[in-house]
Amino acid sequence: MESVPENAPEHCPGTQSELAGKASACEGCPNQGVCSSLPKLGPDPAIEEIRQKLSKVKHKILVLSGKGGVGKSTLTAHLAHALATDESKQIGVLDVDICGPSMPRIMGAEGETVHQSGSGWSPVYVRDNLAMMSIGFLLGSPDDAVIWRGAKKSGMIKQFLRDVDWEELDYLLVDTPPGTSDEHLALIQFLSGAGIDGAVIVTTPQEVSLTDVRKEINFCRKTSLPIIGIVENMSDFICPKCHKSSVIFPPTTGGALKMAETLGEKFLGSLPLDPRIAKCCDEGKSFIEEVPDSPAVTAFMNIVEKVVSYCNEFVKKTEAETGEAMDFS
Secondary structure, three states, X not given: OOOOOOOOOOOOOOOOOOOOOXXXXXXXOOOHHHHHHOOOOOOOHHHHHHHHHOOOEEEEEEEEOOOOOOOHHHHHHHHHHHHHOOOOOOEEEEEOOOOOOOHHHHOOOOOOOOEEEOOEEEOEEEEOOEEEEEHHHHOOOOOOOOOOOHHHHHHHHHHHHXXXXXXXXXXXXXXXXXXXXXXXXXXXXXXXXXXXXXXXXXXXXXXXXXXXXXXXXXXXXXXXXXXXXXXXXXXXXXXXXXXXXXXXXXOOOOHHHHHHHHHOOOEEEEEEEOHHHHXXXXXXXXXXXXXXXXXXXXXXXXXXXXXXXXXXXXXHHHHHHHOOOOOOO
């Protein structure tokens, strides 16, 4: 375990972390200068192990937001469902919301258990080409509380990345908790060798959400995590019967589109509220398949197209910079 100074801030990455003295949690800490200059013991050997384990995963995408309740898990689940409609693609979903694992319920896999083999943990398959892993599968009951400190949560994330036998994947989607703390720092550190295509950032239109999301964008910039783009969820409500649109969360400062323009980030699109989406999540079904007539499905598929396009360009850019074709064999 990495040592932590006695008077360290709550989300201190530890003195031996590559982020020591550099993480957002380090700002204002009296130990920042000391930590940044301390000799490190070298990179965590797990970083190379994870690189090898995920060498057959083509694209790795994080779904982030500084704010809770904006629909990160719903977006992650249905991004996975949308990508999996192409049966030639293999999709994986990793739920690293250690204290609030909702993905098993949303993906219709609640009550499933994880099996261990000689090559690691076997993920739970929702369909033939869609697998997932969550701490929810390791709990005795969905009501069990995970009461862990940061180091133990980081250790669990390391284990998920290193020990889950994903085999070959076209996309690995990582659903994260809100904030910019332990889980996020652990992901950045442990995936530093394997590489991350980028992050999709989710918000709702009101300023109380945008304020926290700006912090998430700053986190991405400070940790050199590429931002794929911003999604505005719950932008308006469209009645399933009369199809009239109503604004539920007024965008008092211009909403996500204005924020994206101001910060120079790509705006991926807006998703309307539809009560059938919540119903599908509760029942563990894909609203893309269950309610294809919903305007939310059309908007969502447009966002998926942009994410796929970004990932394809990411590969081309990486190959151009390295002068080598990316090998996923």
